[in-house]
Amino acid sequence: MSTAPGTAGKGGALPVVSRERIAQHLQFLEGVRHPVAAPAALQRACTYLEDSLRALGYAVDLHGFLDGGEQYQNVVATRLGTRRPEQRVLVLAHYDTVAGSPGADDNASGVALLLELATIFKEWRPELTLQFVGVSLEENSEETGTGLRGSRALASFASMQGWQIEAVVVLESVAFAGRSVRQEAPAGVPLQVPETGDFLAVIGNQASQGLVSRFVLAVESFGVVLPVVPLVVPGNGELLPDTRRSDHAPFWDAGYPAIMLTDTTNFRNPHYHLPTDTVATLNLSFAARVCEATSAFLLGLACGEGEAPR
Template sequence: MSKNFREIFWQRRNHRFNERLKQYVRDKVIAKFKECGCDVFIQSFKKLPNQYNGINIIAVKNGLNRGKTGDEIILVGGHYDTVESSPGVDDNGSGMVAMLETARVLSSVQLKQTIMFVAFDLEEFGLLGSIAFVHDYLIPREIVKNGANFLGAFIIDMILRQEQAENSQKLPPKAVPNAAAQIRANQNRGDFVAVWSRRGVDTELWQSLSKSWSQLQNPFRFKLIEFDSPLPLTIPTADELRRYDTFTRSDHSSFWYHKNANYSSTLNAVLLTDMGRTVERRVKTLLS
């Protein structure tokens, strides 16, 4: 994994900074997915005022029922673009490296379910890549046309920062009291990855991840803590968005609150994140 950081995700991946560097990273990611035996293709989209082409990378590990009635899809995703001023090692080189490693580990395993790995573009410009993927590909092509059952998405966005020191992580308790209590009981250490969900909606995804995680034998694994936000099943009201907008600031929310009129159901998703270890500042609005 460290090799992928050094060779791929050490530089800015932003079209305003250097499009050739961004294309270099795309080519490397595509090659890595192909090495894992995935079918790989790109999804181009135009969403910016200057008509810059965004490019999502979609890699598919075919399940036993791929192309048949009853196919089930599990998605692992993360964005590969960065802001103009940052090399994006944590945001989101860490998520991309984790996704590539997941593809590598699963490459020798035959699964009943189809696994879809998606590297989203233009997350830093308003989640444009994941919005285009859900609206223009996932729903019309996989769910509506092919009749696939979408089981859920695991979105990875920043998982590199871990803090073992006491009082390195603080969280206002009002919005996610269970998570806040766990953190306080651990002397406010930031030695965990948060899993963001909607309370009572994405519970099954969280439980399946938590169960599998607890069975790992690696003693150095970090902890997972569920942040079960009070956001609703349907599109939030303006007041709910004002209070809990932090929980919609990554690609998972493109699944939660898609706007494709041909499919009325929400799409389950959870976000794995270290929150940049600045959560006390970022979620202060939760107390208002």
Template sequence: MTESGGDVTRLVQALGQQVDVARLRRHVEILAREPRSRRRAPEAMQRAEAYVEGELRAAGWRVDQRPFDVRWQLGSTDRHGNRALPLKLRLYPRLTGANIIADLPESGRAERPTVVVGAHLDTVDGSPGADDNASGMAVILEVARLLGQLPTPPAVTLALFDMEELGLIGSRVAAKDLSKTRRITGMICLESVGVFSAEPGSQRLPPGFALVFRDAATTVRAMEYRGEFTLVVHRRSSDAAADLWRRAAAEASPALPGITLRDPRPDGPLGVLIGLAVPPVNHLGRSDHASFWNRRIPALMLTGTANFRNTHYHRPTDTPETLDYPRLAVVALATAVTALRWPHAG
């Protein structure tokens, strides 16, 4: 069902009193002490997993680590730096990893439609990944704390994905497996959500973007290309959810406008094929939400646009002091509200 503006306002006010900026910063500082990767830095990955699992359990969530073993996966390189998409392609004969799935006790997820809120835990080689993607993980942990305090457990599933940097490997597995055990009504993906800039010209656009997405390009141009917004990427199936997130963020703070951007492709395999013909839209599927789109599950990606804003993207300098934590708190708050009031989730 579509939520009224008054309900969104009340939720933002209630949860906004509990959002903890210092806690968000602490999560990022702990997670971004070192690069973390199943293949390249397995001990660091285990430390990161132990930390997030402990935080989730402390917030009242049941945590399930789900190993996977997949063969002959077309993915991408996880070497640091920024490469054109065709140059990143790799074929992996075998990959073994693990996703982390969390639910609240008595949430009734088997009977009620579930909203999945997800982010990836791994980094590229050599980068501590404060923005990519400790920022997204910090939001997940703060959402977990906010929702864990509610008197009635909501039907929300938290998903921490492995091997996103290898080509969405973990979320491909998770989207398939979760679809078998619960009715997923929507998915929210947090991808590099912590970097903002007030400098004119700090926000860049991908080649060809302004031709395909004229309205969004016009909005960014009117902001003098300042990187002071969160981009809310969606498709027709998640139009209402994107608008809900934008409204919740606006209620929380005028300092964080949300720019909604509709990917014109349909959900399912056809959307993948269209992306091959129209390269600019491929940038809209560069994170774990795409694994859910490909299974026809409505999804949002929240992002600070990664390498199109953040000069530290995929580099050793992607460190905690480069993030804007008050704005990250607004991202967490709007995400919690959207997960609770996802349209048609009731």
């Protein structure tokens, strides 16, 4: 059953996550979404995000930025906070892919969970302003070899505008997992990484250590059946470059607290950035549990009022 997000707590119920809706989003998004190899599909994904979030009743703005002389869009959906609207919680996922991959895990999975979270919280009135953001051009550019262009533009804009961001939650490849999946780890990680790839990694920098702890506590408090491996890296992750490979890094660099939720991508998924990264390879039960865990975290972070749908 569902319960009011503002009153759910230890032993309480979470909003009900729909595997069917997650699957529908994945099926729509699957396919190369790239500014050069498939620009029409990239724009189609942008429009899908915009239309879906508007239909849920959010105020939606397009944050435009230039890259290589072309205009691209981050999609920003906003629900103003009831008591502290000047303080924000952002949930991000990138909707582009590399040129040669349909990008089901990387990162249609993150976008699908973002849209599911926006759906289950569409009637919620959070105390803090809650924003769901689809960012473009996370993947590396063939021309410059740099990525994170959409999130870097957004973090820069937020800094210039003086946004008070309490947390950024980045959903990065969150649907490849299983008890038979072999897990590897980047060199230098200061913890024992499980050998089985059935867990969610929660990555934060020193300034985000509190968010990492709160995410783990939320999973435990709500009884979400999801193994979680937390990692807090020194500074902004400079000594462990693999921990900077998504849209949280520009927010770290701008001084904002941010965490990345990830299945660890190429350290687990043999289909990473390949034509075989399809919906058929994904674990939708795992993705749904990640969505539940994230909803529990958001409930505690931006507590408010209003019913979540059943």
